[in-house]
Amino acid sequence: MSSEKTLRICKNGHRYYKSSDCPTCPICESDKKPKGGFLALLAAPARRALENNGIKTLKQLSQYSEKEILSLHGMGPSSIPKLRAVLKAEGLQFKK
Numbered sequence: 001m002s003s004e005k006t007l008r009i010c011k012n013g014h015r016y017y018k019s020s021d022c023p024t025c026p027i028c029e030s031d032k033k034p035k036g037g038f039l040a041l042l043a044a045p046a047r048r049a050l051e052n053n054g055i056k057t058l059k060q061l062s063q064y065s066e067k068e069i070l071s072l073h074g075m076g077p078s079s080i081p082k083l084r085a086v087l088k089a090e091g092l093q094f095k096k
């Protein structure tokens with residue numbers, strides 16, 4: 001039976017079962033998502049506001065002031081503390 005699942009161990013030591021020849025480890029895959037994925041913390045309109053302005057990384061975000069970010073269409077005041085926190089976690093901050 002070619003559909004039988006076999007145990008694989010990826011290069012990071014994760015164990016997972018796959019029935020196909022696909023070498024992608026689902027644990028590594030899901031680990032990738034939160035990285036640089038600060039946009040996932042935001043409500044959809046706020047996320048679109050950043051994306052529409054080409055802001056996809058924290059580094060890009062840090063080139064704006066809080067006031068500029070707040071003025072983007074769709075961005076709510078509740079998003080600012082979240083953004084400030086993720087910036088801080090990366091050693092960054094909003095432009096003064």
Ligand SMILES: [Zn+2]
Binds near residue numbers: 011012014025028029
């Ligand atoms: Zn893995």
